[in-house]
Amino acid sequence: MSTTEFDLVVIGGGPGGYVAALRAAQLKLSVAVVEGNHLGGICLNWGCIPTKALLRASEINHLLHDLGQFGFAVDNPRFDFEKVIARSRGVAKQLSGGVGHLLKKSKVPVFNGFGKLSGTDGKKRKITVTMVDGSITELKAAHVILATGARARVLPGLEPDGKFVWSYREALVPDLLPRRLLVIGSGAIGTEFASFYRNMGSEVTLVEVADRILPVEDEEISKLAYASFEKQGMKILTNAKLGPLAKAKDEVSVEVTTRTETQKITVDRVISAVGIVGNVEKLGLENTKIVVDRTHIRTDEYCKTGEPGVYAIGDVAGAPWLAHKASHEAVMCVEAIAGLSVHPIDPTKIPGCTYCRPQIASVGYTEAKAKASGYEVRVGKFPFVGNGKAIAMGEPEGLVKTVFDARTGELLGAHMIGAEVTEMIQGFVIARTGELTEAELKETIFPHPTISESMHEAVLSAYGGALHF
CATH class of the missing domain: 3.30.390.30 (FAD/NAD-linked reductase, C-terminal dimerisation domain)
Incomplete structure (x- = not known):
């Protein structure tokens, strides 16, 4: 097993991890990235970017069916759903390749594997990397940034099954355009998918356990969104509780109870968008002073964990779960490591965007x-x-x-x-x-x-x- 030493090792190559590495390289720190899946992380490959490509397609479809107000007429506008999905994947692939190019240009080595804290050697942290080919590599660094992101929360009975129940991943590469769709959860992810599929022609029911959709937004904005979605033909149920799913050959049914009624909803597919959990497993945290709170690593305002020399940024470090927050934390954290003067991030100055219509x-x-x-x-x-x-x-x-x-x-x-x-x-x-x-x-x-x-x-x-x- 070979050992390589750096000033900084970043575990995770998403919008927090790769930005941290690029900034470290600019500051003349020797730095490496450990990433086992795709450079760019969930955001670039399975989140922010491909969803925006899909939403752009759905906006075009909406406009094609609303050309009359501009004085145009198009007979029988139609689309190739496979090409819509393929374009989205192509956009993600192009940008992922771009991240790889930036790291290579900055002479940042990328270890294609999964990193784990494995003790110390003097003032150096040891990181054991299990490469995707099965080999083992050991890295050492004075500083380690954990930028492992998060994944979709899975509720009992709503596990993605490859057919009826989709997480965001399945919803991005669907096997079909469902005629009837149930979306569970009306945060940014659920709302964007509900908007995309509705504008592509699906009959969409949006279900939310809270008393209003988009519950983190200003109440007046939530009410306006509710009215707009209903006007577009979306069915919305709030204060909702779901019974168990009943799967048949080609459809799935569920009882939904609100304050006023219980109704049975039958659809072709279900999207579960009920939050995320941090990727804290298999990082070697159990032998450290790092505290995990409700699947997220606890940090101070400078992204320091309870373990000296170890930092956490982005989704794994908690809300708000936003790519631009992760990138800003990355720069702040690296600059602090390099001895520069930095300012902690004020969460009330972080914008939030939802790209529905x-x-x-x-x-x-x-x-x-x-x-x-x-x-x-x-x-x-x-x-x-x-x-x-x-x-x-x-x-x-x-x-x-x-x-x-x-x-x-x-x-x-x-x-x-x-x-x-x-x-x-x-x-x-x-x-x-x-x-x-x-x-x-x-x-x-x-x-x-x-x-x-x-x-x-x-x-x-x-x-x-x-x-x-």
């Missing part, structure tokens, strides 16, 4: 959270129906909502639903990061005509100055 984006406190935290708030709202660009695009359905500290004018939060809001939210993220108040935002000039003007109007609205509604 209509899109949803937010940053900071919801109105309810701000009030519960003791703030006196000023709230501004502006609907897309008052925005010229949105109307010209045929996208008048949407809302921008701002939440300010009434005492200081600080922007506490922003919440948006509508076309392109996942691109627009960054403006409010910059405002949160820069600790801007309503004074600076009111003085900011937004280009016309753009949907982003609704952001300005929502700021003005909080102070009684909205001009176009």
Whole structure:
């Protein structure tokens, strides 16, 4: 068994792991990545990127069936579902290859295997790597970053079975376009799949155990999403409890109980999107001071675990489970290792985006959270129906909502639903990061005509100055 020494070893090659390695290489640290599956991790290969490719296809399908409002007519628009899926996989493959190229360009070796903490040798950590070909390699490093990500939570009775019950993986490479689909869980993953399949023509039922869909979003945004999804023909059940699945030859049935009724739902396929669990197994944590809390590694604000020289970033380190959070943690963690001055991440300055139709984006406190935290708030709202660009695009359905500290004018939060809001939210993220108040935002000039003007109007609205509604 050969042994190789580095300053840093990163276990996991997702958006946290590979970014950590690239930043370490920039800072002249000797670094290696251990990855047993695909560079780019779940996000690039089985999450963020391929789902966006699918959602783009579903948006096109929706537009093809809504061309009349623009003065166009197309007879019998149709699609090749296999090609839609193949394009999504091709996009993921291209970007995964790109990550490999970046690591090679930065002279970062990649060990194609699974790493495990296996003790210390003086001030060095030992990492045993079981390569995919079965061979064993030992690495040593003064620092180790665990970036092993997470996987879909599996509930008893909802185990993916390769046919009737899908996790996100099966939903990305389906064997067919189901005529009837049940989606369990209305977080970002469940909502995006529900939106994709509905816009491709499936009859979709979305089930949520909480009292509203998208429960982490501002309640007003959740209500607007509910109304929009129902308008699109989606059936939504909240406060729902599911009975056991009954599988037949070509379909599956389940009893769903809400506060008002119990009904039997029969579908062709079920997508289970009920959360994630951290990949903490087989990492050698049992012989360390690392604490695992509800499947996630506990860290401090600088990503340090309880074990000296070992850090954890990204999904394995807990919420929010977002690729951009993992990448930012990666840079902060590596810069701290290199002795640079760093600032801990403020979770209220991390944006969240859901790419359903209509899109949803937010940053900071919801109105309810701000009030519960003791703030006196000023709230501004502006609907897309008052925005010229949105109307010209045929996208008048949407809302921008701002939440300010009434005492200081600080922007506490922003919440948006509508076309392109996942691109627009960054403006409010910059405002949160820069600790801007309503004074600076009111003085900011937004280009016309753009949907982003609704952001300005929502700021003005909080102070009684909205001009176009």
